[in-house]
Amino acid sequence: MKQVLENIENQFEMFQVLDEDGKVVNKDDLPDLSDDELKELMRRMVYTRILDQRSIALNRQGRLGFYAPTAGQEASQLGSQFALEQDDFILPGYRDVPQLIWQGLPLYQAFLFSKGHFHGNQFPDEVRALSPQIIIGAQYVQTAGVALGLKKRGKKNVAITYTGDGGTSQGDFYEGINNAGAFKAPAIFVVQNNRFAISVPVEKQTNAKTLAQKAVAAGIEGIQVDGMDVLAVYAATKFARERAVAGEGPTLIETLTYRFGPHTMSGDDPTRYRTEDMDKEWEKKDPLVRFRKYLEGKKLWTEEDENKVIDEAKEDIKKAIKQAEQQPKQKVTDLINNMYEELPTHLQEQKEIYEAKESK
Amino acid sequence: MAQMTMIQAITDAMRVELKNDENVLVFGEDVGQNGGVFRATEGLQDEFGEDRVFDTPLAESGIGGLAIGLAMEGFRPVPEIQFFGFVFEVMDSISGQMARLRYRSGGHYNAPITVRAPFGGGVHTPELHADSLEGLIAQQPGVKVVIPSTPYEAKGLLISAIRDNDPVVFLEHMKLYRSFRGEVPEDAYTVEIGKADVKREGSDVTLLAYGAMVHSSLKAAEELEKDGISAEVIDLRTVSPVDYETILESVKKTNRVVFVQEAQRQAGIAGQVISEVQERAILHLEAPILRVTAPDTVYAFSDAEEVWLPDHKDIVERVNEVINF
Numbered sequence: 001m002k003q004v005l006e007n008i009e010n011q012f013e014m015f016q017v018l019d020e021d022g023k024v025v026n027k028d029d030l031p032d033l034s035d036d037e038l039k040e041l042m043r044r045m046v047y048t049r050i051l052d053q054r055s056i057a058l059n060r061q062g063r064l065g066f067y068a069p070t071a072g073q074e075a076s077q078l079g080s081q082f083a084l085e086q087d088d089f090i091l092p093g094y095r096d097v098p099q100l101i102w103q104g105l106p107l108y109q110a111f112l113f114s115k116g117h118f119h120g121n122q123f124p125d126e127v128r129a130l131s132p133q134i135i136i137g138a139q140y141v142q143t144a145g146v147a148l149g150l151k152k153r154g155k156k157n158v159a160i161t162y163t164g165d166g167g168t169s170q171g172d173f174y175e176g177i178n179n180a181g182a183f184k185a186p187a188i189f190v191v192q193n194n195r196f197a198i199s200v201p202v203e204k205q206t207n208a209k210t211l212a213q214k215a216v217a218a219g220i221e222g223i224q225v226d227g228m229d230v231l232a233v234y235a236a237t238k239f240a241r242e243r244a245v246a247g248e249g250p251t252l253i254e255t256l257t258y259r260f261g262p263h264t265m266s267g268d269d270p271t272r273y274r275t276e277d278m279d280k281e282w283e284k285k286d287p288l289v290r291f292r293k294y295l296e297g298k299k300l301w302t303e304e305d306e307n308k309v310i311d312e313a314k315e316d317i318k319k320a321i322k323q324a325e326q327q328p329k330q331k332v333t334d335l336i337n338n339m340y341e342e343l344p345t346h347l348q349e350q351k352e353i354y355e356a357k358e359s360k
Numbered sequence: 361m362a363q364m365t366m367i368q369a370i371t372d373a374m375r376v377e378l379k380n381d382e383n384v385l386v387f388g389e390d391v392g393q394n395g396g397v398f399r400a401t402e403g404l405q406d407e408f409g410e411d412r413v414f415d416t417p418l419a420e421s422g423i424g425g426l427a428i429g430l431a432m433e434g435f436r437p438v439p440e441i442q443f444f445g446f447v448f449e450v451m452d453s454i455s456g457q458m459a460r461l462r463y464r465s466g467g468h469y470n471a472p473i474t475v476r477a478p479f480g481g482g483v484h485t486p487e488l489h490a491d492s493l494e495g496l497i498a499q500q501p502g503v504k505v506v507i508p509s510t511p512y513e514a515k516g517l518l519i520s521a522i523r524d525n526d527p528v529v530f531l532e533h534m535k536l537y538r539s540f541r542g543e544v545p546e547d548a549y550t551v552e553i554g555k556a557d558v559k560r561e562g563s564d565v566t567l568l569a570y571g572a573m574v575h576s577s578l579k580a581a582e583e584l585e586k587d588g589i590s591a592e593v594i595d596l597r598t599v600s601p602v603d604y605e606t607i608l609e610s611v612k613k614t615n616r617v618v619f620v621q622e623a624q625r626q627a628g629i630a631g632q633v634i635s636e637v638q639e640r641a642i643l644h645l646e647a648p649i650l651r652v653t654a655p656d657t658v659y660a661f662s663d664a665e666e667v668w669l670p671d672h673k674d675i676v677e678r679v680n681e682v683i684n685f
Contacts, residue, residue, distance in 0.1 A: 066486035116662030166418035199394035
């Protein structure tokens with residue numbers, strides 16, 4: 001009898017382009033991006049970091065609702081999104097609002113999503129995406145369906161979805177990757193392994209050495225990537241995208257990352273399950289620091305560039321939150337109107353009752 | 361006697377039963393070191409070890425399956441589903457499997473499982489975190505559904521649930537977790553499952569409620585008293601099986617009934633109970649039985665939440681309708 005697990009597990013090595021000091025360690029896989037594109041990627045990362053800081057502050061002031069902090073995960077989120085085309089379809093998890101914003105979702109709508117306002121989910125036509133999924137893993141099964149649809153329509157686009165390390169334990173995860181594999185559907189499954197599913201460390205989540213190796217059972221490609229290295233994440237996603245549209249089937253990408261903040265702003269306290277040492281060790285890998293060093297080395301980024309983005313972000317956020325707050329408050333009658341294409345009689349009756357209440 | 365919040369009483373019930381019975385196991389997502397996202401299992405892993413109180417991988421269906429499997433080895437599992445809105449992921453384990461184990465094996469096996477989960481609205485959670493889905497489970501024969509409204513009852517009912525040899529879904533209203541304290545004995549005691557409780561005596565109308573709506577009903581009863589209307593408030597405590605004896609006794613006295621539930625109007629517990637009451641006591645009724653419920657939409661996790669949720673004013677309004685019928 002031959003044992004194969006160890007052999008398989010050892011084949012999954014972390015793919016990296018830039019090391020922690022922003023030095024290129026893998027010239028062959030350095031993505032072919034122009035100087036302007038590199039600068040744009042940096043701009044988006046800085047902007048998104050500011051957006052995270054402001055969103056946390058706005059949440060604390062009671063001006064936002066549900067919010068899952070993103071700092072630390074910018075390379076995973078934005079590097080993968082940067083490899084997409086406008087007509088690709090995104091199925092995000094609850095932390096994956098930045099990808100939607102850079103795909104074209106207006107900021108004020110992202111804020112409305114946070115506040116539970118349905119207009120936050122009325123995406124512009126050019127943003128082909130579902131709203132961030134709350135049920136862990138549900139987006140994975142649906143991604144197989146979206147990808148199969150794209151394939152049946154003969155479109156050269158992909159469906160991309162995101163979950164965390166915890167999400168890979170759900171049955172839906174396996175069903176999603178297996179279905180996409182069975183149909184050779186153009187799907188990209190991203191697992192942002194930030195090491196903790198709320199409080200549970202990935203070591204307790206699974207006996208698998210990597211999450212990327214879960215692709216093997218589904219018969220699809222699997223890659224483990226340094227999730228703090230935006231160029232590595234971009235290159236891996238680009239590779240997965242090219243395979244997918246060429247009809248070679250789905251890819252599972254595990255990005256090794258870390259969320260610097262709490263799970264969400266709803267009372268999670270990371271000091272209960274993470275040590276300060278661990279936080280510090282990961283802060284050294286900060287995706288912004290690394291990419292900034294790389295760009296500074298190429299004379300593409302200055303403090304002035306950085307400050308310009310920070311000011312731009314703050315200004316945009318100020319305007320967007322104002323716009324979100326000017327949106328008419330969501331009413332019960334809005335919910336009633338959105339339940340069916342045609343309002344059934346009993347809901348028509350209920351609508352009248354709530355219209356009367358709301359006019360008081 | 362100690363003064364406890366409902367969540368402290370719930371933790372205490374698990375502590376008592378972990379101590380009393382070595383077969384009791386507490387597990388779920390984040391219930392170990394983190395003590396649960398609401399801290400319902402705070403300190404239990406430290407006290408009883410990781411063997412008895414443990415984190416599971418993030419998989420609700422997996423948690424349900426673990427519970428059923430562990431029961432086969434004689435354990436008494438107390439799994440937590442982090443939010444009851446996630447029940448759809450574990451619906452088969454509950455309604456398709458554990459509820460049917462006794463029947464399917466002709467009594468050879470049983471499922472002494474207590475599935476605990478926070479539910480209910482009013483605490484500004486995101487989508488699928490606040491839904492009142494007790495009606496879904498109550499439709500499944502073979503499983504009991506218990507919903508406490510006070511710290512004392514939470515502890516006594518949870519101990520009863522853990523000791524019960526059939527599966528119990530134990531739903532903890534999030535708004536009641538820390539909203540008030542009550543006296544809770546330190547030792548083990550039980551409150552019987554399947555028995556309603558008269559929370560306030562009255563003679564003009566019977567208010568039937570459970571969970572947070574018991575407190576809204578009591579508040580409404582106080583308002584009604586000012587207008588000279590005497591309302592009796594009955595806390596169902598168990599929504600499956602329902603204690604019709606206590607309900608009918610009250611109905612025969614007051615002849616008027618309003619059912620109050622936080623869940624939507626369609627299907628659900630209110631519809632079921634009202635149907636039984638009219639079948640059994642139509643000649644005692646002076647007016648149609650009315651309902652106070654949420655509207656038939658998804659839960660309003662937004663600005664609309666407060667209007668969407670039924671409150672004591674809605675109850676007063678409906679009571680006046682049945683009184684003036």
